Amino acid sequence: MKKILIAGVVLLLVLAGVIGYFQLTKAPKEPEPPKKELSAVLNVYNWEDYFGTSTIEDFEKDFGVKVNLQTYGSEDTMLSTIQSDPTKYDVIIASDILVKEMISMKLLAQIDMENIPNFKNIGNDFKDPFYDPGNKHSIPYMWGTSGLTINHKYIEETEPSWSILWNPKYKGKISMLNNMQDVIGAALKYLGYSANSVNPAELEKAKEALLRQKPLLRGYENALAIRDDLISEKLWASHSYSGEGSFAADKNENLEYIIPKEGGFIWVDNLLIPIGAQHKYTAEVFMNFILRPDVSAKIANYLWYANTNEAARELTNPEILQDPSLYPLEEVRKKLEFSGFIGADEAIAIYNQIWAELH
Amino acid sequence: MFKIVLRKKIIFLFLLFGLLPLVITFFLTIVQIQKSLRETKNNSLTSLANEVVSNVEKTVRSVYTDVELLSANPLIRSKSASNEEKLSEIKRIQDFYGIFEDITLIDLDGNVIISSTYKYRGEWKNKQWYQDAKQGKSSISPVHIILGPYKIILSCAVPVKDEEGKIIAVIAGQVNMEKIWETTNDIKIGEKGFAFMVNKEGRFVAYPEKEKILALAPYFGFVKETFSKNSGIINYTDENKQRMIGGFAGFSQQKLIEQLAWRLIIAQPESEAFALARVFQRQIIIIFLVGFVFLLIISYLLGNKIVAPIKKLIIATKKIAAGKLEAEIKIKTGDEIEELAESFNQMAGDLKKSRTALEESKVVLEIKVNARTKELQELAEKLEEKVGERTKELQGRLNELERFHRLTVGRELKMIELKRELREKRGSLEPAKDKI
Numbered sequence: 001m002k003k004i005l006i007a008g009v010v011l012l013l014v015l016a017g018v019i020g021y022f023q024l025t026k027a028p029k030e031p032e033p034p035k036k037e038l039s040a041v042l043n044v045y046n047w048e049d050y051f052g053t054s055t056i057e058d059f060e061k062d063f064g065v066k067v068n069l070q071t072y073g074s075e076d077t078m079l080s081t082i083q084s085d086p087t088k089y090d091v092i093i094a095s096d097i098l099v100k101e102m103i104s105m106k107l108l109a110q111i112d113m114e115n116i117p118n119f120k121n122i123g124n125d126f127k128d129p130f131y132d133p134g135n136k137h138s139i140p141y142m143w144g145t146s147g148l149t150i151n152h153k154y155i156e157e158t159e160p161s162w163s164i165l166w167n168p169k170y171k172g173k174i175s176m177l178n179n180m181q182d183v184i185g186a187a188l189k190y191l192g193y194s195a196n197s198v199n200p201a202e203l204e205k206a207k208e209a210l211l212r213q214k215p216l217l218r219g220y221e222n223a224l225a226i227r228d229d230l231i232s233e234k235l236w237a238s239h240s241y242s243g244e245g246s247f248a249a250d251k252n253e254n255l256e257y258i259i260p261k262e263g264g265f266i267w268v269d270n271l272l273i274p275i276g277a278q279h280k281y282t283a284e285v286f287m288n289f290i291l292r293p294d295v296s297a298k299i300a301n302y303l304w305y306a307n308t309n310e311a312a313r314e315l316t317n318p319e320i321l322q323d324p325s326l327y328p329l330e331e332v333r334k335k336l337e338f339s340g341f342i343g344a345d346e347a348i349a350i351y352n353q354i355w356a357e358l359h
Numbered sequence: 360m361f362k363i364v365l366r367k368k369i370i371f372l373f374l375l376f377g378l379l380p381l382v383i384t385f386f387l388t389i390v391q392i393q394k395s396l397r398e399t400k401n402n403s404l405t406s407l408a409n410e411v412v413s414n415v416e417k418t419v420r421s422v423y424t425d426v427e428l429l430s431a432n433p434l435i436r437s438k439s440a441s442n443e444e445k446l447s448e449i450k451r452i453q454d455f456y457g458i459f460e461d462i463t464l465i466d467l468d469g470n471v472i473i474s475s476t477y478k479y480r481g482e483w484k485n486k487q488w489y490q491d492a493k494q495g496k497s498s499i500s501p502v503h504i505i506l507g508p509y510k511i512i513l514s515c516a517v518p519v520k521d522e523e524g525k526i527i528a529v530i531a532g533q534v535n536m537e538k539i540w541e542t543t544n545d546i547k548i549g550e551k552g553f554a555f556m557v558n559k560e561g562r563f564v565a566y567p568e569k570e571k572i573l574a575l576a577p578y579f580g581f582v583k584e585t586f587s588k589n590s591g592i593i594n595y596t597d598e599n600k601q602r603m604i605g606g607f608a609g610f611s612q613q614k615l616i617e618q619l620a621w622r623l624i625i626a627q628p629e630s631e632a633f634a635l636a637r638v639f640q641r642q643i644i645i646i647f648l649v650g651f652v653f654l655l656i657i658s659y660l661l662g663n664k665i666v667a668p669i670k671k672l673i674i675a676t677k678k679i680a681a682g683k684l685e686a687e688i689k690i691k692t693g694d695e696i697e698e699l700a701e702s703f704n705q706m707a708g709d710l711k712k713s714r715t716a717l718e719e720s721k722v723v724l725e726i727k728v729n730a731r732t733k734e735l736q737e738l739a740e741k742l743e744e745k746v747g748e749r750t751k752e753l754q755g756r757l758n759e760l761e762r763f764h765r766l767t768v769g770r771e772l773k774m775i776e777l778k779r780e781l782r783e784k785r786g787s788l789e790p791a792k793d794k795i
Contacts, residue, residue: 080485356471
């Protein structure tokens with residue numbers, strides 16, 4: 001009996017020692033990583049009128065998440081807003097080259113593809129793009145071109161050319177998009193240069209052309225304002241994106257969206273998550289929802305935009321699929337350039353300076 | 360019931376009463392040393408963080424001051440000066456101060472009037488710091504990256520007012536974060552300690568490895584903890600699974616707290632920060648183990664020392680029990696056990712004497728018994744002879760008696776025969792009498 005007692009006391013001492021030692025030296029408890037739970041709200045920042053008519057309502061209904069949708073009229077506005085506060089929005093949309101720039105600026109979060117199984121619906125041509133290898137930060141959305149929308153009732157030229165926007169006869173009835181690269185790129189193309197030229201002499205000529213054009217313009221405006229005024233014929237011709245141009249042409253038979261013979265820009269818009277997003281998981285669920293074939297087709301059918309979602313083609317309006325201004329033929333596509341002058345630091349300052357002088 | 364030998368009991372008791380204070384001392388010493396060293400380290404890290412963050416604050420405030428001075432420049436405020444004159448002036452000022460990457464003058468619609476480099480991408484009217492300045496409040500931007508060339512900058516926007524005090528434009532100076540990092544990059548604590556800063560989104564705004572700038576600090580709960588108070592200590596595990604300790608501190612000026620809200624952290628791996636504590640701890644563990652082994656040996660030796668004479672006593676007792684009274688114990692412990700051994704020896708001596716005396720008495724007694732036995736034997740022989748003679752005499756008499764007996768018996772038998780003849784004769788005469 002006594003042996004048990006003594007052994008018990010010694011054992012207790014040793015145990016107390018061991019527990020005490022580990023209490024003294026144990027690691028602090030690590031907080032757990034965030035759980036995959038939907039948030040009550042989702043803050044989305046998109047171009048004005050760049051979802052389907054019921055996209056947001058359908059998502060809210062299916063997932064019980066309140067979507068706060070804010071819109072912007074230019075990518076520069078969006079960029080400035082995200083730079084000011086990367087925590088403000090959970091989902092944003094930007095085109096290819098801006099995606100690359102925003103990745104360099106460390107403004108984008110890495111996307112967890114496990115939460116976006118519908119990524120498989122994206123066409124192979126749009127996967128692993130040059131601006132975001134491996135799609136680590138971007139999910140392709142719609143794609144399009146920058147060209148011209150003209151009203152045949154007022155425009156005399158029969159040949160599709162950027163020169164229409166430099167014709168003094170249309171003074172006050174033409175507009176340019178309020179996007180630095182699109183505008184300078186259009187001038188470069190008009191002059192027969194690459195839309196991405198970093199040659200200071202060519203850029204100087206483009207600046208001169210734009211300064212010459214400036215008095216003819218109603219202004220540098222956002223795509224939707226241009227679209228609506230083209231439909232109402234307040235504008236006769238304008239620099240446009242393919243979606244808005246085709247949408248307007250669908251509403252007014254005198255209108256036509258054209259890709260100038262000199263060529264233009266081709267671009268791919270992408271769904272992105274800012275680095276400071278407060279509801280990242282919900283943002284990924286939202287992206288997955290957008291990539292559903294039925295949802296994606298509804299958006300494309302409303303917007304009249306070419307879709308990166310291959311699985312949505314079956315449900316897409318055949319008129320859209322067969323429209324060569326939306327899905328350009330190969331010979332036209334050869335004239336199109338993705339925008340981007342990455343690597344030419346001096347050129348960025350020249351572009352900014354030209355843009356500042358135009359305003 | 361268990362039976363425990365005395366030696367084990369003694370060892371257990373020694374261990375119990377020796378180990379208990381040893382263990383208590385061991386843990387108290389470790390706790391006390393760790394506590395005091397931790398407090399010292401925590402205080403030094405927090406103090407250093409406060410000191411460094413005040414230097415960062417001075418640098419940031421000097422940016423404000425410089426841009427405010429710029430906004431008060433008569434040429435910049437002038438309505439009559441041309442843009443070329445203003446551009447020339449801001450370029451001159453940029454060269455003079457040497458801290459600005461770019462100085463831009465923006466109108467109230469957000470359009471750039473002039474810029475020393477035109478390195479800014481994006482619309483001014485949507486930048487919060489521009490909006491603040493337009494409202495008359497000097498403001499500073501979050502840390503952000505500009506491309507062409509790639510730079511990490513801070514932008515400070517200040518309203519430009521005319522002579523009547525009316526805001527006519529906003530002037531913004533871009534400062535390369537290198538200026539701020541000059542304050543933090545020189546900080547070295549030990550071999551691995553360093554300083555870094557995070558903003559309220561948890562992104563690095565200063566870090567020795569430049570590629571980490573504006574990446575999210577991948578330490579769970581880090582931002583919540585460091586922004587829960589203005590100064591303190593944080594423990595976290597870094598991306599290499601290394602346990603770190605950091606003293607953190609924030610700005611003291613309200614304006615900077617609102618606009619930047621950075622936290623400066625002086626971080627050091629715990630393995631390095633508490634290396635001294637670990638050395639002490641190791642030494643204490645060694646002392647404890649040596650003490651424990653020493654205690655074990657002492658217990659064993661003492662147990663043996665106490666038990667060995669007792670064992671001798673037991674052996675001697677067993678010998679005596681077996682009759683070996685010559686057993687003697689030699690114990691020189693100088694204590695009660697030695698006394699007991701002496702008493703035992705004395706007892707054994709006494710027992711031996713008693714036995715010798717007893718043996719002598721036994722020999723005497725044997726001789727006496729033998730003599731008496733001989734006497735008795737002789738007496739018995741005489742008696743036997745006398746008995747023989749008497750027996751012979753009695754045998755003669757017996758024979759005579761036998762002869763006499765036989766004579767008497769014969770006569771008796773004759774008498775019985777005669778009486779029987781008489782009765783028979785009488786019987787034969789009876790019937791004749793009746794007839795008669």
